[in-house]
Amino acid sequence: MKRFVTVLLAVAVGWLWATAPLAQEDMETVPNDAFTSPQRPPAVFVHDAHNEAAGIDECNRCHHVYREGQLVPDESSEDYRCSDCHAETAADDGMPALMGAFHGNCKQCHLELENGPVMCGECHQRP
Ligand code: HEC
Ligand code: HEC
Ligand code: HEC
Ligand code: HEC
Structure with missing residues (x-):
């Protein structure tokens, strides 16, 4: 019984690990999985370090919300993928x-x- 529980626990933890979304603090590249057949290596983007170095304080500078064609200043969409x-x-x-x-x-x-960076290879770096 004990062994069974341990196995069950290992499976549950493994499942959580595999399905947990990547936290932004661990993000080092922008995921390209939303593209059907990516042509380039994913772009380098160390989320938190980038935003700190660039001095971007507002999450909605990137994670924006529009309503009726207008940018909504105080809302952000960081729970959504761009895709x-x-x-x-x-x-x-x-x-x-x-x-x-x-x-x-x-x-x-x-x-x-x-x-x-503005050159292709500066963002889409070969690993
Ligand atoms: C400032 C960074 C940056 C630069 C410079 C840049 N890209 Fe991207 N590009 C991105 C990001 C972010 C994505 C989203 C997916 C990802 O991470 O690759 C993307 C996606 C793409 C995609 C669609 C996904 C794929 O791999 O097929 C292509 C094609 C692409 N870029 C080609 C280029 C080309 C060609 C250039 C130069 C003319 C270029 N990019 C310059 C950041 C950049
Ligand atoms: C609001 C402005 C802004 C936006 C939006 C922005 N960047 Fe940047 N980025 C900067 C600035 C400013 C720097 C230079 C920071 C420094 O001095 O180190 C920079 C530096 C970088 C660098 C080189 C330094 C590093 O962190 O490795 C990369 C790579 C980069 N950006 C990728 C991206 C990608 C990919 C995106 C889109 C997902 C993006 N940036 C969106 C302003 C921006
Ligand atoms: C310079 C642009 C930029 C800024 C500023 C920014 N993010 Fe992001 N963030 C991104 C991009 C690009 C992604 C990847 C989106 C995607 O995969 O579609 C992302 C992803 C995320 C994710 C999802 C991680 C995942 O697993 O998909 C979270 C959560 C997040 N950001 C939170 C924040 C918060 C909170 C702030 C403000 C403190 C912030 N972001 C500021 C560009 C930015
Ligand atoms: C909740 C939906 C939503 C999400 C999530 C979203 N966008 Fe947008 N985005 C829009 C809408 C709506 C427009 C406006 C189109 C128009 O002008 O009518 C827009 C416009 C844009 C534009 C052109 C105008 C501008 O603001 O520069 C860019 C670039 C852009 N989005 C990039 C991104 C990126 C990168 C992400 C992820 C970090 C993202 N968007 C996430 C809805 C969204």
């Missing part, structure tokens, strides 16, 4: 498709601030 709202292929509703959403967020800010 929950941005589809892989563009629709004709003006919503950026997923790759464009990432590039429009990451690369655009680096260009505007003239700080942070």
Whole structure:
């Protein structure tokens, strides 16, 4: 009986481990699993360290919420993946498709601030 319980426990812990979402403090690259067949290595992004070095205080600078086409200043969507709202292929509703959403967020800010990588291989680094 004791052995059975131990095995059950090991299975339960293993299951939790395998299905637990990646916490942002452990994130080192932006996951590319929402793309059907990724062409590039996932982009380097050490979530918390990046945001601290870049001095970004507002989570919704990236995890934004729009309502009726307007950005909602005090809300954030960090419980959602970007891909929950941005589809892989563009629709004709003006919503950026997923790759464009990432590039429009990451690369655009680096260009505007003239700080942070803008070359493909600087973000999509071969491991
Ligand atoms: C500032 C960082 C950054 C730069 C610079 C950048 N990307 Fe990306 N790119 C991303 C992120 C983040 C994603 C989302 C998925 C991931 O992590 O790869 C992405 C996704 C993609 C995807 C879709 C997923 C895939 O692997 O097929 C392609 C293709 C891509 N980028 C190509 C490029 C090319 C080509 C360039 C240079 C012209 C480039 N990227 C420059 C950050 C960047
Ligand atoms: C510079 C952009 C940026 C900022 C600022 C930012 N995040 Fe994120 N965060 C991301 C990206 C990109 C992902 C990956 C999203 C995806 O996989 O679709 C992510 C993922 C997450 C996740 C989900 C982890 C997972 O397993 O999917 C959480 C939770 C999160 N962020 C919380 C926060 C909180 C809290 C803040 C503010 C303290 C914050 N983020 C600020 C870009 C940012
Ligand atoms: C809850 C839904 C939702 C989530 C989650 C979401 N977006 Fe968006 N995003 C939108 C909507 C709606 C628009 C506005 C389209 C329009 O202009 O009408 C938008 C616009 C954008 C734009 C263009 C305008 C701008 O603000 O620069 C970029 C870039 C973008 N999203 C990137 C991202 C990234 C990167 C993530 C994940 C970190 C993300 N989005 C998560 C709904 C979402
Ligand atoms: C609001 C502006 C902003 C956004 C959005 C942003 N970055 Fe950055 N990023 C910066 C700044 C500023 C730096 C330089 C920070 C420093 O001085 O170290 C930087 C540096 C980097 C670096 C090099 C340093 C490091 O942390 O390895 C990488 C890689 C990077 N960003 C990837 C990304 C990716 C991927 C995204 C989108 C998921 C993103 N950034 C979104 C502002 C931004």
